[in-house]
Amino acid sequence: MTRATGADDAVRDDGGKRRGGFPMFSAASEDGGPHFGRFVSAMRDLQDLAVSAAPDPEVFGAAADKAEELAAMLRPYAAEEGRSPANRSIGLPGRGSLLMLPWMLTGLEPGRVTAAGVFRRYHLGGNGAAHGGVLPLLFDDIFGMVTHAQGQPVSRTAYLTVNYRNVTPLEKELTVEATVDSADGRKTYVSGRLWDGGTLLADADALMVRLQPWQP
Numbered sequence: 601m602t603r604a605t606g607a608d609d610a611v612r613d614d615g616g617k618r619r620g621g622f623p624m625f626s627a628a629s630e631d632g633g634p635h636f637g638r639f640v641s642a643m644r645d646l647q648d649l650a651v652s653a654a655p656d657p658e659v660f661g662a663a664a665d666k667a668e669e670l671a672a673m674l675r676p677y678a679a680e681e682g683r684s685p686a687n688r689s690i691g692l693p694g695r696g697s698l699l700m701l702p703w704m705l706t707g708l709e710p711g712r713v714t715a716a717g718v719f720r721r722y723h724l725g726g727n728g729a730a731h732g733g734v735l736p737l738l739f740d741d742i743f744g745m746v747t748h749a750q751g752q753p754v755s756r757t758a759y760l761t762v763n764y765r766n767v768t769p770l771e772k773e774l775t776v777e778a779t780v781d782s783a784d785g786r787k788t789y790v791s792g793r794l795w796d797g798g799t800l801l802a803d804a805d806a807l808m809v810r811l812q813p814w815q816p
């Protein structure tokens with residue numbers, strides 16, 4: 601991530617430990633270490649299979665045994681927000697968070713952020729197309745980034761509107777772009793476009809409002 605500009609300092613209120621009402625989180629060291637990326641990739645495969653596999657019923661029993669065993673292995677290490685490498689591993693797709701789309705940034709500059717990636721089987725809505733609910737997730741995240749890159753790092757989405765222009769395919773490399781359209785004090789108006797090559801799949805616009813120091 602690029603360093604934010606002047607407005608960044610304007611919203612610091614705790615010796616640099618907080619911005620707005622947010623604790624400041626740092627990027628995860630070495631993207632969570634040598635095995636974290638592989639772990640997240642395997643978990644994404646499991647997400648795809650959890651929503652698509654149709655085995656004999658007893659196979660689900662064996663799979664549940666293994667899933668419960670894995671959860672028991674990790675449960676002692678559950679940590680508060682900002683400590684897991686998930687969501688802080690900026691070199692991994694979706695910053696290493698299973699919630700985020702497994703996309704990678706392809707460009708980040710003040711006023712414009714681009715990313716590329718695929719929607720997977722896990723993101724299926726119906727009839728081979730991505731679920732309509734995952735597009736706002738993609739736009740919201742990239743709108744957060746373009747606002748961050750603009751120097752308004754602790755802003756929250758006040759509204760977000762998506763126009764669905766064409767159905768969004770799965771397992772096909774797509775691109776998304778977000779730009780800052782205008783800024784007015786604490787308010788940053790942003791817009792974005794999701795493309796399949798030259799075909800516009802969806803566009804969106806949102807208002808991001810910079811938090812006051814006391815706002816969560």
Ligand SMILES: CCCCCCCCCCCCCCCC(=O)SCCNC(=O)CCNC(=O)[C@H](O)C(C)(C)COP(=O)(O)OP(=O)(O)OC[C@H]1O[C@@H](n2cnc3c(N)ncnc32)[C@H](O)[C@@H]1OP(=O)(O)O
Pocket residue numbers: 601625626627628687688689690740741742743744745748755756757758759785786787807809810811812815
């Ligand atoms: C560590 C290594 C990795 C780093 C990686 C960094 C990259 C980083 C990527 C993360 C990317 C995630 C990005 C997710 C971003 C969310 O998704 S945040 C979660 C979803 N949003 C929320 O939960 C917000 C909930 N709402 C609120 O908290 C409050 O309503 C808000 C938005 C802060 C505004 O509250 P407020 O400050 O009291 O607002 P208020 O003073 O009434 O209004 C301020 C101005 O905005 C206007 N306004 C406010 N709401 C609206 C509205 N809905 N419509 C129109 N105008 C509005 C007002 O009219 C007012 O305008 P002016 O009068 O000043 O002209």
